[in-house]
Amino acid sequence: xxxxxxxxxxxxxxxxxxxxxxxxxxxxxxxxxxxxxxxxxxxxxxxxxxxxxxxxxxxxxxxxxxxxxxxxxxxxxxxxxxxxxxxxxxxxxxxxxxxxxxxxxxxxxxxxxxxxxxxxxxxxxxxxxxxxxxxxxxxxxxxxxxxxxxxxxxxxxxxxxxxxxxxxxxxxxxxxxxxxxxxxxxxxxxxxxxxxxxxxxxxxxxxxxxxxxxxxxxxxxxxxxxxxxxxxxxxxxxxxxxxxxxxxxxxxxxxxxxxxxxxxxxxxxxxxxxxxxxxxxxxxxxxxxxxxxxxxxxxxxxxxxxxxxxxxxxxxxxxxxxxxxxxxxxxxxxxxxxxxxxxxxxxxxxxxxxxxxxxxxxxxxxxxxxxxxxxxxxxxxxxxxxxxxxxxxxxxxxxx
Amino acid sequence: xxxxxxxxxxxxxxxxxxxxxxxxxxxxxxxxxxxxxxxxxxxxxxxxxxxxxxxxxxxxxxxxxxxxxxxxxxxxxxxxxxxxxxxxxxxxxxxxxxxxxxxxxxxxxxxxxxxxxxxxxxxxxxxxxxxxxxxxxxxxxxxxxxxxxxxxxxxxxxxxxxxxxxxxxxxxxxxxxxxxxxxxxxxxxxxxxxxxxxxxxxxxxxxxxxxxxxxxxxxxxxxxxxxxxxxxxxxxxxxxxxxxxxxxxxxxxxxxxxxxxxxxxxxxxxxxxxxxxxxxxxxxxxxxxxxxxxxxxxxxxxxxxxxxxxxxxxxxxxxxxxxxxxxxxxxxxxxxxxxxxxxxxxxxxxxxxxxxxxxxxxxxxxxxxxxxxxxxxxxxxxxxxxxxxxxxxxxxxxxx
Numbered sequence: 062x063x064x065x066x067x068x069x070x071x072x073x074x075x076x077x078x079x080x081x082x083x084x085x086x087x088x089x090x091x092x093x094x095x096x097x098x099x100x101x102x103x104x105x106x107x108x109x110x111x112x113x114x115x116x117x118x119x120x121x122x123x124x125x126x127x128x129x130x131x132x133x134x135x136x137x138x139x140x141x142x143x144x145x146x147x148x149x150x151x152x153x154x155x156x157x158x159x160x161x162x163x164x165x166x167x168x169x170x171x172x173x174x175x176x177x178x179x180x181x182x183x184x185x186x187x188x189x190x191x192x193x194x195x196x197x198x199x200x201x202x203x204x205x206x207x208x209x210x211x212x213x214x215x216x217x218x219x220x221x222x223x224x225x226x227x228x229x230x231x232x233x234x235x236x237x238x239x240x241x242x243x244x245x246x247x248x249x250x251x252x253x254x255x256x257x258x259x260x261x262x263x264x265x266x267x268x269x270x271x272x273x274x275x276x277x278x279x280x281x282x283x284x285x286x287x288x289x290x291x292x293x294x295x296x297x298x299x300x301x302x303x304x305x306x307x308x309x310x311x312x313x314x315x316x317x318x319x320x321x322x323x324x325x326x327x328x329x330x331x332x333x334x335x336x337x338x339x340x341x342x343x344x345x346x347x348x349x350x351x352x353x354x355x356x357x358x359x360x361x362x363x364x365x366x367x368x369x370x371x372x373x374x375x376x377x378x379x380x381x382x383x384x385x386x387x388x389x390x391x392x393x394x395x396x397x398x399x400x401x402x403x404x405x406x407x408x409x410x411x412x413x414x415x416x417x418x419x420x421x422x423x424x425x426x427x428x429x430x431x432x433x434x435x436x437x438x439x440x441x442x443x444x445x446x447x448x449x450x451x452x453x454x455x456x457x458x459x460x461x
Numbered sequence: 462x463x464x465x466x467x468x469x470x471x472x473x474x475x476x477x478x479x480x481x482x483x484x485x486x487x488x489x490x491x492x493x494x495x496x497x498x499x500x501x502x503x504x505x506x507x508x509x510x511x512x513x514x515x516x517x518x519x520x521x522x523x524x525x526x527x528x529x530x531x532x533x534x535x536x537x538x539x540x541x542x543x544x545x546x547x548x549x550x551x552x553x554x555x556x557x558x559x560x561x562x563x564x565x566x567x568x569x570x571x572x573x574x575x576x577x578x579x580x581x582x583x584x585x586x587x588x589x590x591x592x593x594x595x596x597x598x599x600x601x602x603x604x605x606x607x608x609x610x611x612x613x614x615x616x617x618x619x620x621x622x623x624x625x626x627x628x629x630x631x632x633x634x635x636x637x638x639x640x641x642x643x644x645x646x647x648x649x650x651x652x653x654x655x656x657x658x659x660x661x662x663x664x665x666x667x668x669x670x671x672x673x674x675x676x677x678x679x680x681x682x683x684x685x686x687x688x689x690x691x692x693x694x695x696x697x698x699x700x701x702x703x704x705x706x707x708x709x710x711x712x713x714x715x716x717x718x719x720x721x722x723x724x725x726x727x728x729x730x731x732x733x734x735x736x737x738x739x740x741x742x743x744x745x746x747x748x749x750x751x752x753x754x755x756x757x758x759x760x761x762x763x764x765x766x767x768x769x770x771x772x773x774x775x776x777x778x779x780x781x782x783x784x785x786x787x788x789x790x791x792x793x794x795x796x797x798x799x800x801x802x803x804x805x806x807x808x809x810x811x812x813x814x815x816x817x818x819x820x821x822x823x824x825x826x827x828x829x830x831x832x833x834x835x836x837x838x839x840x841x842x843x844x845x846x847x848x849x850x851x852x853x854x855x856x857x858x859x860x861x
Contacts, residue, residue, distance in 0.1 A: 132828035135787040337737035338785040366787045367835050368778065378768065385738040387535040387766045428532035435767050 066090075067447055068100055069422070072107035074414045076430045079109055084420040087446035092416060105449075107424050110441050111433055113396075114413050115176025115421030116373035117403025120271075120304050120332040120357025123163035123180040123199065123209070124192040127362050129460070130155065130162075135367055141244075141275055145217055148364035149187055159195025161461050163209075166361060166371060167199055168456040171207045173372040174423035174440040178207060179271070179357070179407050181214035181241055181304075184228040193232045206450050206458065210407055212271050214241035219258055220249045226258055233266040242272035245284050252287050260291045269300040269408065271332070274308070277340070281308025285320050292327045299328040302355075302406050306331050309347075310340025318346060325350040330406045333398075334359040335376070335383035344384045348394060355403040356380055356395075373399045374425070374437040381434060392431040420447035466490075467847055468500055469822070472507035474814045476830045479509055484820040487846035492816060505849075507824055510841050511833055513796075514814050515576025515821030516773035517803025520671075520704050520732040520757025523563035523580035523599065523609070524592040527762050529860070530555065530562075535767055541644075541675055545617055548764035549587055559595025561861050563609075566761060566771060567599055571607045571856040573772040574823035574840040578607060579671070579757070579807050581614035581641055581704075584628040593632045606850050606858065610807055612671050614641035619658055620649045626658055633666040642672035645684050652687050660691045669700040669808065671732070674708070677740070681708025685720050692727045699728040702755075702806055706731050709747075710740025718746060725750040730806045733798075734759040735776070735783035744784045748794060755803040756780055756795075773799045774825070774837040781834060792831040820847035 069082040074092065081096040082089060098104055125148065127133055133155070137147035151157070163180070170178055182192045193211065200209040213229040215222070219242070233240065242259040245252035263270050276284050285303065292301045303324075309317050309331070321342075324331070330353040331342055347354045356376050361369030380386075380395040404412035411419045424442040427433035439454030450457055469482040474492065481496035482489060498504055525548065527533055533555070537547035551557070563580070570578055582592045593611065600609040613629040615622070619642070633640065642659040645652035663670050676684050685703065692701045703724075709717050709731070721742075724731070730753040731742055747754045756776050761769030780786075780795040804812035811819045824842040827833035839854030850857055 132832045134789040134829075134831070137787075139785075335737075337735075337779075337783045362835070367792070367831060368782060370836075379737075382768060383737045387537075389534040392767070429534075431534070431767060432532045435762070436770075 065447065066101035066103070068096060068098065068104040069112070070104060070106050071109050072112040072424060073109060074112045076111045082112065084444070084447040087420055087448070088411070089414070089416050089418050089420050105442070107442070110424040110426045111430060112414065113174070113423040113425060113430070113433070114400050114404070114418070115423060115443070115445070116174045116399055117355065117407060118170050118175040118178040118357055118371065118373055119355035119403035119406050120334065120359055121166070121178060121180050121371070122182070122360050122363065123166050123178065124159040124182045124196050125152070125157060125360065125363045126162050126166045127155070127157065127364070128162060128165040128169065137364060144365050149185070149217060151364050152188060159192045160198045163196045163199040164202065165460040167203055167207055167209065168458060168460040170371040171443065171456040172440070172451045172454050173374065174425070174443050174451070175371070175373050176207055176421035176443070176445050177210070177403070177407055177409060179210040179212060179239065181212040181271070181273070183214055183216040184225065184232060185215065185217040186222050186224045186228070187217070190228060190232060193235070193237060197236065205448070206445050206456070208409070210238040211236070212239040212241040213237040215243055218243070218248050220251055220254050229262055230265070233262060233268060238268060240266070240268050240270045242270065244274060244276050245287060246280055247276050252284060256287055256291045260295050260297070263297065263300070264295055269302070270297065271302040271304060273304045274306050277308055278311050281306065282311065282316060282320055285324070289323050289327050289329065292329055301327070302330040302332055304332040305334070306342050307336070307340055309342035321346050321350045321352060325352045330355065332357055332406065333380070335380040337379070337383055341383065344380065344394065344398070353402055353405050354398045355406040356398045372437060374434060377434045378437060389429065389431040392434050396430055396434050420444055465847065466501035466503070468496060468498065468504040469512070470504060470506050471509050472512040472824060473509060474512045476511045482512065484844070484847040487820055487848070488811070489814070489816050489818050489820050505842070507842070510824040510826045511830060512814065513574070513823040513825060513830070513833070514800050514804070514812060514818070515823055515843070515845070516574045516799055517755065517807060518570050518575040518578040518757055518771065518773055519755035519803035519806050520734065520759055521566070521578060521580050521771070522582070522760045522763065523566050523578065524559040524582045524596050525552070525557060525760065525763045526562050526566045527555070527557065527764070528562060528565040528569065537764060544765050549585070549617060551764050552588060559592045560598045563596045563599040564602065565860040567603055567607055567609065568856040568858060568860040570771040571843065572840070572851045572854050573770070573774065574825070574843050574851070575771070575773050576607055576821035576843070576845050577610070577803070577807055577809055579610040579612060579639065581612040581671070581673070583614055583616040584625065584632060585615065585617035586622050586624045586628070587617070590628060590632060593635070593637060597636060605848070606845050606856070608809070610638040611636070612639040612641040613637040615643055618643070618648050620651055620654050629662055630665070633662060633668060638668060640666070640668050640670045642670065644674060644676050645687060646680055647676050652684060656687055656691045660695050660697070663697065663700070664695055669702070670697065671702040671704060673704045674706050677708055678711050681706065682711065682716060682720055685724070689723050689727050689729065692729055701727070702730040702732055704732040705734070706742050707736070707740055709742035721746050721750045721752060725752045730755065732757055732806065733780070735780040737779070737783055741783065744780065744794065744798070753802055753805050754798045755806040756798045772837060774834060777834045778837060789829065789831040792834050796830055796834050820844055
């Protein structure tokens with residue numbers, strides 16, 4: 062088969078000077094102004110829109126949203142356990158089909174310009190492998206349109222629900238990409254046991270780790286210390302992510318900054334939602350220490366809460382607002398977290414806007430990248446591996 | 462002139478049952494299902510959209526935005542005074558014309574369904590009455606489309622800039638609606654003098670008061686105590702609003718709750734932006750005590766910061782996110798703050814969705830009011846006093 066070529070004319074990479082981008086076989090082959098139109102089989106005029114690399118949804122839950130299922134008033138009480146238990150009940154009552162729902166959310170994401178998603182997927186002794194199978198099916202159905210990483214996630218606890226470890230093990234054997242974990246102290250009541258289970262799975266399958274950590278203050282700090290120890294002992298520097306890590310927003314700044322230095326040294330990453338109602342890790346602290354920060358929508362319109370739209374450019378705005386970012390360079394850093402930061406955490410190769418990179422690209426009409434973040438207009442065009450997959454804010458493939 | 466009548470068919474007031482709404486001479490004349498089509502000269506099919514009363518933008522700065530002026534990277538440093546001084550400089554350098562800019566913002570607001578705006582307008586010894594005159598001109602130009610209240614606002618200080626009091630006095634004589642104030646301690650360094658000046662203007666002109674209070678913790682609490690004393694002494698219960706009141710989010714909950722009780726007793730209102738990066742008054746605390754809470758966009762795309770889009774339905778979402786509201790009744794309360802709460806604070810008469818009320822109406826396609834808040838889709842239709850003024854998210858009148 063001949064090489065597929067596409068010339069993307071008149072685009073501004075990261076808001077810079079207008080250039081043309083030649084894409085060959087799904088990769089950026091050349092970036093230069095005024096490339097001859099006959100260079101490629103096909104040509105698209107970008108009309109001076111900003112060119113960004115594909116947005117990265119680095120923390121979400123594809124298996125559990127209620128998109129397209131009609132408005133369902135929130136039922137759960139305020140505690141984490143209320144939410145987990147209510148969700149486990151409603152998953153049955155409401156027939157929340159993981160394949161159908163993950164298709165809907167992934168295509169919504171794609172319409173907003175996300176070209177890769179890391180999704181935690183519940184596994185427990187009630188639903189078994191259903192979530193994993195449904196999202197795996199979606200991953201296959203959307204191959205070539207959007208990359209999906211599956212985290213084997215013990216949402217209802219790992220040790221407290223005997224059998225969960227085996228389910229995670231099986232999911233990892235069948236192609237889950239990442240080992241999940243959850244609140245080693247407060248959920249499993251056995252932080253040592255929890256982390257030994259998580260890291261032993263990681264070692265057995267040669268997979269990275271991504272642990273949800275909601276534990277506040279000193280409890281969360283203790284769990285981070287333990288995660289750091291396990292990271293070092295298992296030689297997993299650069300392979301571990303802590304999601305949320307609310308405790309890093311603790312009032313004791315010296316304690317938090319010391320933990321952040323240790324995270325940097327062990328190359329442990331942080332994923333954030335930029336939650337506005339509780340302490341969160343401050344982006345400036347992480348940036349100064351050199352800890353990679355990525356971002357995600359977390360749950361979208363689900364039994365945990367009704368907000369969210371899967372737009373990672375809007376998430377960059379939330380990150381900017383939460384961190385009081387006003388200057389362009391700071392807002393651009395928020396955008397970096399939703400692009401390059403996410404790509405680093407997900408271990409995506411050949412990501413970016415340089416020659417040789419995969420042509421996962423977003424065109425957005427804005428004056429500057431900061432303007433794109435604060436305004437987050439519907440994306441003009443999305444390419445995945447050089448192929449047009451979404452236009453004017455919508456994926457070309459219809460959701461079920 | 463004959464009565465102007467309009468039949469708004471198939472709409473769901475506050476998300477309830479589908480009804481028809483007959484509008485006569487700018488007011489809601491009748492609400493009932495299946496009103497005969499020949500009741501009115503004109504008829505519009507609402508296609509089962511939700512009908513809300515006009516959104517209320519209860520705290521913004523119409524005179525100082527940079528809409529339509531091209532992206533201008535943020536320049537000011539982090540302190541309040543940096544922002545004030547940078548803005549005073551850039552107002553000249555960038556030719557921020559208060560009339561043109563307030564037209565742009567007011568029409569943007571209208572497109573999102575705001576039918577009334579309370580705008581603080583700077584007056585100081587540099588710009589004199591320019592801001593007031595520009596926004597007054599806009600108020601006249603948009604009469605019948607959107608109601609604009611002008612707060613005579615001493616942004617650069619009142620006592621520290623001799624001559625400001627006289628400017629405010631003159632603006633109030635010429636039709637400013639509200640007496641503004643700003644950080645009685647930290648800005649003017651003379652809280653007693655500042656508040657005496659503010660309340661004496663209020664008494665002289667028979668106008669309500671709206672004071673910006675950024676002062677944190679105990680300093681802000683002290684200023685609130687003084688504002689309460691002045692409110693009582695001047696018999697201005699129900700006529701005073703404190704904007705921001707960040708100090709009410711102070712860590713000492715007992716202290717904050719005691720102040721909130723005092724605010725309720727003196728019927729002092731609070732206006733919030735739901736700022737995510739610093740403590741704010743909690744909506745639940747205010748609601749429980751019976752303090753009226755309204756909301757606003759604050760500055761939009763200005764020298765203070767680049768965010769904001771003047772969408773008060775999206776602001777209700779920010780308010781919900783900031784307060785961790787997940788249940789429908791809580792999210793509906795956030796919406797109440799952006800509708801009825803704002804109307805109470807602005808003292809708007811005949812506001813609401815009952816017969817006899819002014820037909821300031823918003824049609825939005827959503828399943829429930831909470832859904833409208835989390836999704837905030839472009840508004841389908843906006844009526845001001847029974848007249849169509851905006852459609853599909855855009856005001857019919859073009860901005861300059």
